[in-house]
Amino acid sequence: MRVLDIIFILVMGGISAIMGYSTGHTSMIIYYAIGGLVTGGLFKFLTFQLAKLNGQRIFFSVIGVLFGFILGDLIFKLLSPILTFPAGSEHYFRILFILISSYSLGVILYYKSFEIRLPGSSFDAKVRVPLKDEEKVENYKILDTSVIIDGRIADICETGFLEGILIIPRFVLNELQQIADSSDSLKRQRGRRGLDILNKIKKGIKTLVQIVDDDFPSIREVDEKLIELAKKFVAGIITNDYNLNKVAQIHGVKVLNINELANALKPIVLPGEELTVQIIREGKDPSQGIGYLEDGTMVVVEEGLQYMGKKVDVIVTSVLQTTAGRMIFAK
Numbered sequence: 001m002r003v004l005d006i007i008f009i010l011v012m013g014g015i016s017a018i019m020g021y022s023t024g025h026t027s028m029i030i031y032y033a034i035g036g037l038v039t040g041g042l043f044k045f046l047t048f049q050l051a052k053l054n055g056q057r058i059f060f061s062v063i064g065v066l067f068g069f070i071l072g073d074l075i076f077k078l079l080s081p082i083l084t085f086p087a088g089s090e091h092y093f094r095i096l097f098i099l100i101s102s103y104s105l106g107v108i109l110y111y112k113s114f115e116i117r118l119p120g121s122s123f124d125a126k127v128r129v130p131l132k133d134e135e136k137v138e139n140y141k142i143l144d145t146s147v148i149i150d151g152r153i154a155d156i157c158e159t160g161f162l163e164g165i166l167i168i169p170r171f172v173l174n175e176l177q178q179i180a181d182s183s184d185s186l187k188r189q190r191g192r193r194g195l196d197i198l199n200k201i202k203k204g205i206k207t208l209v210q211i212v213d214d215d216f217p218s219i220r221e222v223d224e225k226l227i228e229l230a231k232k233f234v235a236g237i238i239t240n241d242y243n244l245n246k247v248a249q250i251h252g253v254k255v256l257n258i259n260e261l262a263n264a265l266k267p268i269v270l271p272g273e274e275l276t277v278q279i280i281r282e283g284k285d286p287s288q289g290i291g292y293l294e295d296g297t298m299v300v301v302e303e304g305l306q307y308m309g310k311k312v313d314v315i316v317t318s319v320l321q322t323t324a325g326r327m328i329f330a331k
Helices: 003-022 028-052 055-082 090-115 133-139 145-150 152-159 170-180 185-203 222-233 242-250 258-265
Strands: 140-143 165-169 208-212 236-239 255-257 274-278 289-292 298-301 311-322 325-330
Touching: 003 028, 055 090, 140 222, 145 152, 145 170, 145 185, 145 236, 152 185, 152 258, 165 170, 165 222, 170 185, 170 208, 170 222, 185 208, 222 236, 222 242, 236 242, 242 255, 255 258, 274 289, 274 298, 274 325, 298 311
Parallel strands: 140 165, 140 236, 165 208, 236 255, 298 325
Antiparallel strands: 274 311, 289 298, 311 325
């Protein structure tokens, strides 16, 4: 709880105590003060909970309640001439009917708000809200900053293999904007690339994108916010950040690592197979030459240094899988 929150609650308690004193009954001061403190605490709690909700949902919920009030009153007036009420109870039935109408329409628009496209948003998209938790695991995937800047996620989206709704947290957008506005030219270039990638994903027809305003003010680290957001939406996190990958797994959050996907898609090479590679640089050991396959896999060639700059046919002797990727040793 922040200092301002504590001051607000204490002020509420003080004002209530003054109101109790104004009644002329000294014994009522403590009850008024306690009531003010409790009211202030509840108000701050409700405010904090509302602040965590998606802004689009709050907007449409309020619209639903207002229209429900008007619609309920109109329908009741149309039906009242043909309905029979106990003496003196018509007014109470009218209030009950309006409350039910307002609540119903407010709840409907709350859950359907993500299906309504708002104009003026650069990343808005039509999405549906799954009703079952098991669907959420399949349909909600959160992008982190590193995977957006990396850029390969846009190509994956274009293939159509990535199903469901991609969630872009507002705090990730803010981080990208800060990087794009950095005084460091390299960081600035990376940030702008990330924003271009988001626009590319948004314009694609095979992926649904939703910007969410959910935030966790008490948490400073973006990675921790991503984990909490994933828990809230029952979603997976798409990343290529090794540390985020490990921490998310500890918290039981599903992680989709782009680097692991890239390694899994590389062709399987077995000892004894023949390859053609171009030797482009010297290896760590004497006489070793280094070449690369088209997918970026490093090939260490024994006695390959003498063929620097040339394409040579080699025979695979062994394959080593590391956290950084796959290495092939050949001669």
